[in-house]
Amino acid sequence: MNEMPNCIGCGAVIQTENPKEVGYAPASSLEKETVICQRCFRLKNYNEIQPVSLTDDDFLRILNGLGEQNGLIVKIVDIFDFNGSWLPGLHRFVGKNPVLLVANKADLLPKSVKPKKVINWLKREAKNLGLQPIDVMLVSAHKGMGMREVVDAIENYREGKNVFVVGCTNVGKSTFINRIIKHATGEGNVITTSHFPGTTLDMIEIPLDDGASLFDTPGIINHHQMAHHIDNSELKYITPKKEIKPKVYQQNAGQTLYIGALARFDFIKGERSAFTVYVANDLPIHRTKLEKADALYEEHKGVLLSPPSEKYIDQLPELVRHEFAVKDGKTDVVISGLGWITVQHPNVVVAAHAPKGVEVFIRPSLI
Numbered sequence: 322m323n324e325m326p327n328c329i330g331c332g333a334v335i336q337t338e339n340p341k342e343v344g345y346a347p348a349s350s351l352e353k354e355t356v357i358c359q360r361c362f363r364l365k366n367y368n369e370i371q372p373v374s375l376t377d378d379d380f381l382r383i384l385n386g387l388g389e390q391n392g393l394i395v396k397i398v399d400i401f402d403f404n405g406s407w408l409p410g411l412h413r414f415v416g417k418n419p420v421l422l423v424a425n426k427a428d429l430l431p432k433s434v435k436p437k438k439v440i441n442w443l444k445r446e447a448k449n450l451g452l453q454p455i456d457v458m459l460v461s462a463h464k465g466m467g468m469r470e471v472v473d474a475i476e477n478y479r480e481g482k483n484v485f486v487v488g489c490t491n492v493g494k495s496t497f498i499n500r501i502i503k504h505a506t507g508e509g510n511v512i513t514t515s516h517f518p519g520t521t522l523d524m525i526e527i528p529l530d531d532g533a534s535l536f537d538t539p540g541i542i543n544h545h546q547m548a549h550h551i552d553n554s555e556l557k558y559i560t561p562k563k564e565i566k567p568k569v570y571q572q573n574a575g576q577t578l579y580i581g582a583l584a585r586f587d588f589i590k591g592e593r594s595a596f597t598v599y600v601a602n603d604l605p606i607h608r609t610k611l612e613k614a615d616a617l618y619e620e621h622k623g624v625l626l627s628p629p630s631e632k633y634i635d636q637l638p639e640l641v642r643h644e645f646a647v648k649d650g651k652t653d654v655v656i657s658g659l660g661w662i663t664v665q666h667p668n669v670v671v672a673a674h675a676p677k678g679v680e681v682f683i684r685p686s687l688i
């Protein structure tokens with residue numbers, strides 16, 4: 322039997338038997354010069370997603386394999402969801418291989434923010450998380466910002482060896498690699514990109530000029546992200562597409578902010594303070610009194626407080642309360658995948674409520 326081709330979208334080996342498994346394409350499609358699996362075909366044409374059975378163990382197995390390789394690891398994180406997209410423990414998987422840390426989606430940060438400041442912040446946070454990258458870069462794969470510099474840095478640090486690009490789903494890894502291919506070959510849009518988490522399957526090998534290759538590894542699904550708790554049709558509301566316009570709220574203790582029906586931020590104790598909300602621009606924020614907040618939610622979730630809309634509100638896990646006594650000003654209260662609220666002044670007590678399973682934590686302010 323002839324060897325099966327790879328899907329030109331996601332790289333999976335094509336199979337014609339099981340429509341529920343990775344790489345399925347109808348047998349008739351094998352007659353074509355290039356084959357695209359049904360899943361990528363649908364994503365491209367209808368923005369429709371099919372669940373596939375690729376497990377966390379598969380991802381771990383692939384990551385584990387990196388330690389046996391000899392090359393440069395390019396780790397991509399999403400600057401908007403830095404901690405959520407971090408891939409904890411990667412430094413243990415990669416063995417002696419150098420790691421180039423690339424933070425993507427720089428276009429989402431307000432233009433007033435200096436890239437140098439963000440890079441220094443990234444270096445500090447990476448160190449705190451146990452990773453010592455060979456270099457840290459900030460890019461927008463989507464806009465092409467900083468890509469030339471990254472291409473040069475990869476060329477420089479790989480020293481003729483293979484390159485392995487890793488990242489959690491939705492960090493923009495496919496967009497990033499498409500940019501690299503475009504820089505190298507002038508061809509665009511070879512790999513499937515979408516705003517659905519988990520679209521890249523199997524390793525895709527992209528030959529480089531000198532006989533070495535660049536490998537695109539599958540994105541690891543991060544179950545702590547907000548994206549996994551809301552319906553695909555509503556993901557667009559929480560995924561920022563453009564530069565985030567921060568919203569500043571002067572609050573007294575005893576006031577609450579609702580971010581749609583997805584999260585809530587209570588100011589519990591402290592002097593009148595400023596709080597800056599960084600979330601997708603179109604997400605409605607509703608201000609209310611803390612004492613009325615529970616009742617408001619029960620009565621208005623899915624309608625006044627939305628997304629999620631009425632149709633999907635029952636699928637949202639219950640909100641869980643996380644309280645923080647913030648000692649230092651300029652601290653971010655992060656809701657993984659949704660955004661963050663910067664506490665501008667020291668010595669306040671606040672509480673963030675987020676769907677059960679979504680990580681909530683504080684960190685030194687990014688901006």
Ligand code: GDP
Pocket residue numbers: 425426427428429460461462463464488489490491492493494495496497513514515516517518519520521540561562563
């Ligand atoms: P992958 O799952 O990591 O391969 O991610 P994709 O390349 O499919 O991108 C995931 C989502 O992030 C898509 O909606 C992209 O349009 C978006 N995206 C990718 N790169 C950027 C970027 O530089 N800036 C912004 N704002 N969005 C991006």
